[in-house]
Amino acid sequence: MASFLDFEKPIADLQGRIDELRETAADGTVDIDAEIAKxxxxxxxxxxxxxxxxxxxQKTQVARHGERPHFKHYVAGLFDDFTVLAGDRAFGDDQAIVGGFAQFRGTRVMVIGHEKGDDTASRLRHNFGMGKPEGYRKAIRLMQLADRFGLPVLTLVDTSGAFPGVQAEERGQAEAIARSTEMCLSLGVPMIAAVVxxxxxxxxxxLAAGNKVLMFEHAVYSVISxxxxxxxxxxxxxxxxxxxEAMKVTAQDLKGLGxxxxxxxxxxGGAHRDPALAxxxxxxxxxxxxxxxxxxxxxxxxxxxxxxxxxxGRL
Structure with a gap:
């Protein structure tokens, strides 16, 4: 069962009462099906x-829910023959950004995305989805490969932002982000980004400057948290x-703004309540x-x- 957010307390209370009734009726001596259904x-x-x-x-809280599907879940559910490609060929491999070749419903593609992790160990390993310069340079390398082989690029965006640490700045974080954005815009193959x-x-x-940008109903997208x-x-x-409220971070606002x-x-109730359907x-x-x-x-x-x-930018 999904964990409840603060604003879902009335729903949590009702679900708690339902669970208590089910436990009471577990021995079969009491028939309370009608009350449970109500x-x-x-x-x-x-x-x-x-x-x-x-x-x-509230949408921001839903977008951050720890039980929402992550990059690895989308890969497992949507892509076949996923082959991970690691490293930026300059410094190292950043596991906050993962990508590789895959088959998507019969089409060979390059899929790249942020991976936040779903438990303490994996969140630390993937740095909570906050990419470092080598992660964005890896994304550039993979997009260049896709362009060379004529493969569409699909990206899955899920990050609170790029890693803001001193080491990342020393290795050229701003330049890496700018180059990655430039690479997205210069691709000669279709690029579709999804904010999940x-x-x-x-x-x-x-990772989102694509021909088409998709966004989940309860996702958020903004220049700052x-x-x-x-x-x-x-x-x-x-x-x-x-x-x-003022920043217009929701999918509904951003669709209206183009x-x-x-x-x-x-x-x-959000993607975390039925990941397979999402x-x-x-x-x-x-x-x-x-x-x-x-x-x-x-x-x-x-x-x-x-x-x-x-x-x-036009009015």
């Missing part, structure tokens, strides 16, 4: 009503809900986006990408 219907309605009116800050959780700052755009924005503007992270192209629906939904959206670019040549793909991003 409470379950009430819980389902509360869940629908809650998720129909989430605030931007958090799309944080340059750490996200470095709400807490970071609040700390700058109000000198306190307590104002993060206000910052999230920053993303498609909102991918999530299962009721993965299948993303797969269908990726297939639709990829099919729409099948007849475009390199020059047309570059023009399409250029026009898309230039249009964002």
């Amino acid at each position: 409470l379950q219907a009430k819980s389902d309605k509360a869940l629908r009503d809650t998720y129909a009116r989430l605030t931007p800050w 959780g958090e799309g944080g700052s340059g750490g996200a755009i470095a 709400p807490e970071g924005c609040a700390s700058i503007l109000w000198r306190t992270a307590d104002k993060a809900p206000d910052a999230a 920053v993303i192209d498609t909102i991918v629906p999530e299962p009721l 993965i299948a939904s993303l797969g269908d959206a990726l297939q639709d986006a990829l099919g729409g670019m099948g007849n475009m040549g390199p020059a047309e793909l570059r023009r399409d990408r250029r026009a898309k991003f230039l249009a964002m």
Whole structure:
């Protein structure tokens, strides 16, 4: 069962009562099926009503939920013959960004994405999905390979931002992010990016400057975290809900602004409640986006990408 977020307390209370009743009826001496069904219907309605009116800050919490599917789950559920390619051929291998060749529904592709990890050991190993310069330089290398072999590039974005440590800055973090973004924009093959959780700052755009940008219904995408924005503007992270509202971080806001192209629906209550359904939904959206670019040549793909991003700055 998914763990509950703070704003889901009424739903958690109802689910707790249901679980208690089921334990009471486990010995078969008491028939309380009708009461359980009544409470379950009430819980389902509360869940629908809650998720129909989430605030931007609540969507941020959903996007960060630890039980949402991660890169490895999408790879297992959507791709065949995934072959990991490691290292940037300059410094080392950054496991916050993972990528390689794969088959996607009969099409050979290059898939790259952020991996946050799903337990303490894997989160430390993958640095919570915060890429270092060698991670973005690895992404550049893989995109160059895809361009050379004429393979579409699919990226899965889920990061709070690039790693901000001193070592990363010493190794050229800003330059690596800029070069990765430039590589995305210069590809002569289709590139589709999907924001599946958090799309944080340059750490996200470095893998998301594609022809089509998809975004899960409850994902967030912004130039800085709400807490970071609040700390700058109000000198306190307590104002993060206000910052999230003002920053227009939700898929619905960004679709209206032309920053993303498609909102991918999530299962009721978020991707963490039914990961398999969420993965299948993303797969269908990726297939639709990829099919729409099948007849475009390199020059047309570059023009399409250029026009898309230039249009964002026009009034």
